[in-house]
Amino acid sequence: MAVEASEPSRQVTFTGAGFLHGARAAQALCAGVFVYGVAFGLVAQQVGLSLIEAGLMSAVVYSGSAQLAAASALGGRGAGGAVAVSAIAATILVMNARYILYGAALRPWLGKLPAFPAYATLFFLGDGNWLLSMKEHAAGGRDAAYVLGSGLAMFVAWLAGTILGQTAGLIVPDPSRLGLDFLLVAFAAAMGVGMFKGKGDLAALAAAAATAIVVNLVASTGWAIVAAGIAGAITAAIRFAPPDGA
Structure with a gap:
């Protein structure tokens, strides 16, 4: 059954x-x-x-990104197991904090839907399908089930992988010998290229790169x-903070 909700410019739907x-x-991204x-x-x-x-x-x-960062922390843990668990939890929370911004960006699409389809869609939200969804919305798409369909397809591919x-x-005890440890870098770079808007993003990019190197x-x-x-998030927040009284 289709779910419909009003939007000022065009009606939002949620259909098969x-x-x-x-x-x-x-x-195209599932592979x-x-x-x-x-x-x-x-x-x-x-x-x-x-x-x-x-x-x-x-x-x-x-x-x-959060899982590989957590796995890296696991691989380097010492005798303090409790400290390692808290550090890994903090890592995942920080790395996944970007989904707060992703959800806010999708509010014009999902904000007027009933709770169940909206929250189910957000559960399966990932970097790749968020980018696809933003492009679909910018192109005039208003069927919010697009976000769920693209997210669930990628979720299945991720879990199977x-x-x-x-x-x-x-059988393959050392992923780095096949270059598989570079996939996080490659995926993040592809996302960055797709989201890059112009010179205004360079300050956050430079801050993140310098911090990572150090x-x-x-x-x-x-x-x-x-x-x-x-570092990148703080720089972006300072760079794009609205003026006082705005």
Whole structure:
């Protein structure tokens, strides 16, 4: 059954046709998401996560950058297990904080929908399908099921890749020998190119890059990712803060 909600410019809908349209549009990215999931599965196996643990992490956290950063922290943990758990939880929270902004950006599309379809859609939201959805909305699309269809398609690819990668981890014990450890960098770079608006974004990019380089010299790659994200976000917030009284 279709769900409809009013929007000032055009009516928002939530239909099966929109869901299928989103799922089809996501196929162009699903292969990359699958390989990305394989890379995480290999890393998860390498740091000692079981198939169930890796699968649950992918199903519940569903964030490649956060999961790889957490896996990196796991791989470098020492004797303080409790400290490691709190550090990993903090890593995931910080890395996934961007979804607050993603959700806010989708509010014109999802904000007037009933709670169940809106929150179910947000659960399956990922970087790739968020970018697809924003482009679809900018092009005039108003069927919000597009977001759910594209997100669920990528979620299935991610989970399948994780399971395959963790299972194959015994055969390929070192992902870096195949260059699979570069997938996080490649995926983030592709996202950055797609979201780059112009010279105004360079300050945040420079701050994140400089922070990552410095932190990577004294800590693991996972912490460099977290620090770079925080530095870039703070710089962007300062750069684009509205003037007083606006």
